[in-house]
Amino acid sequence: MKLQRRRHPDDKYTDEARIRVVERYKTSDLSGDEWRFSYVVELSRKGVVYAKAVCGNTPEYAAVLLSQGLILGLAELETLDAWETLPFEKIPDEGYCCQPGCPEKSTRKYAMQKEWSDGCWFSKDLDVESSGVLYREFCDKHGQRGDCGLDDTNSNYTCIEGNDWNNAPADPSKISESIGPLVQRKRSHQV
Numbered sequence: 001m002k003l004q005r006r007r008h009p010d011d012k013y014t015d016e017a018r019i020r021v022v023e024r025y026k027t028s029d030l031s032g033d034e035w036r037f038s039y040v041v042e043l044s045r046k047g048v049v050y051a052k053a054v055c056g057n058t059p060e061y062a063a064v065l066l067s068q069g070l071i072l073g074l075a076e077l078e079t080l081d082a083w084e085t086l087p088f089e090k091i092p093d094e095g096y097c098c099q100p101g102c103p104e105k106s107t108r109k110y111a112m113q114k115e116w117s118d119g120c121w122f123s124k125d126l127d128v129e130s131s132g133v134l135y136r137e138f139c140d141k142h143g144q145r146g147d148c149g150l151d152d153t154n155s156n157y158t159c160i161e162g163n164d165w166n167n168a169p170a171d172p173s174k175i176s177e178s179i180g181p182l183v184q185r186k187r188s189h190q191v
């Protein structure tokens, strides 16, 4: 059976984008020793940094490169001198859970019954002869897909490997991630 993986429609490839400070201790017999700092922009997918750009000590430039990294695709970033990228085949995708942002390996595969547009205003029956069976894969935590929606929903899937959603061990209502408020630190000393 020919299989073809389909990413989740909300998988925008980059799960995390950040700017961080990198330190370096410069030593020199002539000019002396000192700490130097630069900014590095990192784009991550499923817990793996797949693109980075080192950009001196100017945060505004780092912000521009961060935006560039989020707007351009991997093929375009590869052509730019500022960026260093992992080879495509080393970036997590096949074999990993299709839930956007999840870094876990998959434990189950679901064949798709129909393919729906992003806006859910059309569907097409799959031409298995030419494209093969389209599928998505999920970890145990994300095996339950719910009964709402059209594309990513239990009724659009048939389990072809591992357990189906009835045997997903985790209860999604208990694991929903909360963004929550910022936690304010208590002042250690009052003036």
Ligand SMILES: [Zn+2]
Binding pocket: 097, 098, 099, 102, 103, 104, 138, 139, 140, 141, 142
């Ligand atoms: Zn997962």
